[in-house]
Amino acid sequence: MSIWIILVFIPLLYGFYAQIKVSSAYRRNVQIPSRGYITGREAAAAVMESAGIYGVQIVEVKGQLTDHYDPVHKRLALSSPNYRGTSLAALGISAHEAGHAIQHREGYAMMGLRQAMVPAVQFAAPVAYFITGFGLYTIGSILGGILLKVGILALLVMTIFQFVTLPVEFDATRRAKKQLVSLGIVDRNEMPHVSETLDAAALTYVAAFVSSLGYLILLLLAGNNRRRDWPIVVFQKKPDSKGVGLFYVFLYM
Numbered sequence: 552m553s554i555w556i557i558l559v560f561i562p563l564l565y566g567f568y569a570q571i572k573v574s575s576a577y578r579r580n581v582q583i584p585s586r587g588y589i590t591g592r593e594a595a596a597a598v599m600e601s602a603g604i605y606g607v608q609i610v611e612v613k614g615q616l617t618d619h620y621d622p623v624h625k626r627l628a629l630s631s632p633n634y635r636g637t638s639l640a641a642l643g644i645s646a647h648e649a650g651h652a653i654q655h656r657e658g659y660a661m662m663g664l665r666q667a668m669v670p671a672v673q674f675a676a677p678v679a680y681f682i683t684g685f686g687l688y689t690i691g692s693i694l695g696g697i698l699l700k701v702g703i704l705a706l707l708v709m710t711i712f713q714f715v716t717l718p719v720e721f722d723a724t725r726r727a728k729k730q731l732v733s734l735g736i737v738d739r740n741e742m743p744h745v746s747e748t749l750d751a752a753a754l755t756y757v758a759a760f761v762s763s764l765g766y767l768i769l770l771l772l773a774g775n776n777r778r779r780d781w782p783i784v785v786f787q788k789k790p791d792s793k794g795v796g797l798f799y800v801f802l803y804m
């Protein structure tokens with residue numbers, strides 16, 4: 552099997568699979584109302600209150616799955632169906648975002664590290680994919696060699712960022728599940744629907760990391776061989792997206 556199939560094509564498929572899975576899990580569970588009829592907004596407030604957090608503003612935002620916690624402005628943003636809705640998907644996602652607020656308050660180290668990397672990632676993301684692509688295209692030339700090195704460095708930043716994101720996301724989900732049950736917001740037998748939604752969302756972060764890592768290894772191999780005999784296919788989750796972002800796909804032949 553060609554090396555690029557393992558390092559790029561399989562992660563690409565895995566990414567699409569994760570994207571489809573999170574969309575379908577959300578669509579299904581957003582239609583299942585919780586028995587307590589508590590809204591996502593109320594659930595987020597209750598979870599934060601139980602951790603002694605009162606200074607975080609909960610706001611409603613447009614879009615689908617645009618939910619996020621903004622540590623800079625201490626703002627918890629929930630998309631309309633999750634802000635107003637009482638579905639098990641809404642409660643899961645709202646509690647997950649509240650989990651990020653608790654991480655922030657507790658000074659959770661991985662979250663601090665992730666935040667500190669954001670400016671570097673905003674710079675590295677376009678560099679990693681565009682410059683690297685041209686670097687590979689012109690591989691063997693002096694310019695190609697320089698571009699490839701810059702691209703590898705940028706991609707390394709991205710890969711580390713996505714790796715650091717994993718414990719932050721898994722920890723927020725773990726906190727959400729625990730708090731929803733212990734605060735009596737969700738019944739234990741309703742939890743599978745909450746878990747299905749949150750676990751599917753977590754998968755997209757894993758896919759983003761795996762794709763970056765695969766591509767990074769591929770670039771390192773290309774840099775050593777000074778040639779390539781495979782098409783370049785790159786996909787990447789929108790790097791600054793807090794929820795479930797779009798995948799960019801680049802193809803260089």
Ligand SMILES: [Zn+2]
Binds near residue numbers: 647648651719720723
């Ligand atoms: Zn999250």
